[in-house]
Amino acid sequence: MSYGPEPRTLPPEGRSIWRLWLYGVLMMAPLLYFVRRYPLPGHIRLSDMGYLSRYGRPEFALYVGSMLFLFVVYVLALHESRRLAARRALPVVFGWGTLMSGVMAWMYPGTAIDVFVYVARSRVFSEHGADPIASYPRDYAPLDPVIRSLQGEYAHTLSPYGPLWSLIAWPVTRLAGENAELAVGGFKLLVILSLLACGWVIALTLGGSSRHEDAAKGVLFLLWNPLVLWEVAGNGHNDPVMVLPILLAFLAWQRRRDAWVLPLIGAAALVKIPAALLLPVAAVAVWRRAGNGGWPARWELLRRTGVLSAVVLAVSFFPFYDLHAMVRSVQHANNIFVVSPANMVVHALRDTYPAGEIKRWLKLAGWVILAAATLWHGLAVWRRPEALLRASFELFYVFLIIVTTYFQGWYLVWPLALVALLPWGWPAWRMIAWSAGAVAVYALFIWVRRLWIPDGVVLLRIGIPLISGVSALLTLAEVISLASRRPTRSQPPSRAGQDRAPGGLPEVRGGA
Secondary structure (H helix, E strand, O other), rough: OOOOOOOOOOOOOOHHHHHHHHHHHHHHHHHHHHHOOOOOOOOOOOOOOHHOOOOOOHHHHHHHHHHHHHHHHHHHHHHHOOOOHHHHHHHHHHHHHHHHHHOOOOOOOOOOHHHHHHHHHHHHOOOOOOOOOOHHHHHHHHEEEEEEHHHHHHHHHHOOOOHOOOOOOOOHHHHOOHHHHHHHHHHHHHHHHHHHHHHHHHHHHHHHHHHHHHHHHHHHHOOOHHHHHHHHHOOOOOOHHHHOOOHHHHHHOOOOHHHHHHHHHHHHHOOOHHHHHHHHHHHHHHHHHHHHHHHHHHHHHHHHHHHHHHHHHHHHHOOOOOOHHHHHHHHHHOOOOOOHHHHHHHHHOOOOOOHHHHHHHHHHHHHHHHHHHHHHHHHHHHHHHHHHHHHHHHHHHHHHHHOOOOOOOHHHHHHHHHHOOOOOOOOHHHHHHHHHHHHHHHHOOOOOOOOOOHHHHHHHHHHHHHHHHHHHHHHHHHHHHHHHOOOOOOOOOOHHHHHHOOOOOOOOOOOO
């Protein structure tokens, strides 16, 4: 599934650049509809799209039609960006990406209340001096009207985020005071700026490689993705804050600043813990590449990585230094079963086996699969350190589609950002399909549930294949395709295949 080999003879750029402008205009139309129909100003209260639309059938049709339209135009824009020189396309891509996010910032977060909960939990720290990872919002609700109004169903849960997120969030609620609307706007501004910074790092990384003409395509792949616009700019999710250090780690990897790779991924994990999944394969890659300089280079890598990691840890845990609270937060998140294949299995078997036992075995099986995938990709990276980027993407993919029992659509921002750095091909189509499924399911659980199918279990059986079914089939197709192309004994691998891992960032020669 690709558009074929990279075109080296560019078409007339004037025509293509105007098409790219046109696609930006076309994508803006449904975004403006969402903002006008679901405005944020004056609605700083816990609600959802269903309530705001009164579960109207016209709104259902407009949501489905708008999302379908956005994805079609998005794919067309990706196609056009690959035909343009990066220097011409990047200003258009960044300009429209910034404008789209800026417009969606005014939309009410109609499918998730997380941005409101960010405010409530952050006030536990900024106004009451307590650790949000170790403290329940409910304990401060009697004293704090903002927490009381915005804590929602999360009043009795601990923060699932790392300590670095608490530090990053602190200035937003500290400056906003008791103005909840200003605090929500502050968090939206924070995540949008982080998203744009992710685009900038993608442009830097690809622009400094032999694939520099892919820079505009990579930035557009992330910034114009309808799911990213919806979940980040619209719903205000903090995932770009986690993704930014990961992308900086790959920029450091490409520029052979290997001592920065693990500390930056560690910083991402201290914002959202699943980023730690990338640490083992990244450690293998940097250790393996340092071996080219012998043991002195490896000892120097250890020293510099250790110092930088110590600084990241010291800053991130300030001022509480409560590792036990972070462990409890992880354990709590690992016990949640929502819209995921694992939850579908629980409902299918609950009349035969105790639900607790099913969940325990499913979690164990998931982590065994993830461990096997980590070992597999670790060995691949040991053989070819350039495969680190593709290995990292696949580990996120396995975690989200198999391991996690609490899948949410905004988690797809993580692998989407990595695919933006990969050559065009199967991973891009897998993530486009998954993104489309993740926004489509909102129509199912908001309008279809209210108007036609009230049975939650039936909806779950429909919803899980809708979210990830096409992406899983494309993954299977890619595996079959790769297996069919595997060289035989009489057909040795090409020289190009020996020099570079598929999907790896090209190396740049320079200092350590």
